[in-house]
Amino acid sequence: MTLPTHALLGLAIGQITHQPLLGISFAIIPDIDHLYSYVKHRYYKDWNIFYKNAFGKHDFYQDQRNILHNVVVYGILVIFSYIFYPSITLTLSISYLSHILLDALDSSDYYPLYPIKILNIRGPIDFYSKSEFVVLLGLVCLNFYLYFIWV
Numbered sequence: 203m204t205l206p207t208h209a210l211l212g213l214a215i216g217q218i219t220h221q222p223l224l225g226i227s228f229a230i231i232p233d234i235d236h237l238y239s240y241v242k243h244r245y246y247k248d249w250n251i252f253y254k255n256a257f258g259k260h261d262f263y264q265d266q267r268n269i270l271h272n273v274v275v276y277g278i279l280v281i282f283s284y285i286f287y288p289s290i291t292l293t294l295s296i297s298y299l300s301h302i303l304l305d306a307l308d309s310s311d312y313y314p315l316y317p318i319k320i321l322n323i324r325g326p327i328d329f330y331s332k333s334e335f336v337v338l339l340g341l342v343c344l345n346f347y348l349y350f351i352w353v
Contacts, residue, residue, distance in 0.1 A: 205230060232305075271316060273315065
């Protein structure tokens with residue numbers, strides 16, 4: 203899924219938990235993995251290669267969704283949050299999990315136990331497709347509802 207989709211779902215979660223900035227932040231933090239991959243493979247040196255990898259449907263090296271997309275790392279972060287910052291644990295856990303679930307829904311490779319590549323999840327929604335746009339519009343509507351009606 204795209205960054206705006208993750209951010210909008212994080213915003214909705216944050217509105218419900220009364221921590222909207224944290225909701226957005228924790229919903230997009232796992233995508234730092236993409237930046238790691240771009241630097242590792244030097245995509246920044248050629249705009250065409252960067253664009254193809256950042257906005258394309260395929261992850262040629264299969265490492266754009268790596269350690270921060272790992273469900274074990276997610277569990278560890280939730281436990282540490284509960285121990286050291288219990289006031290943000292609910293927002294962190296749901297927002298971060300929303301990111302993982304949205305990525306599992308799109309058709310790109312997702313290895314939930316990365317770097318162990320024994321399980322690959324590919325969902326039904328193509329990256330940058332009309333289906334994803336429908337999800338995005340649904341999240342926009344949900345956020346309007348939560349902000350203006352659900353108080």
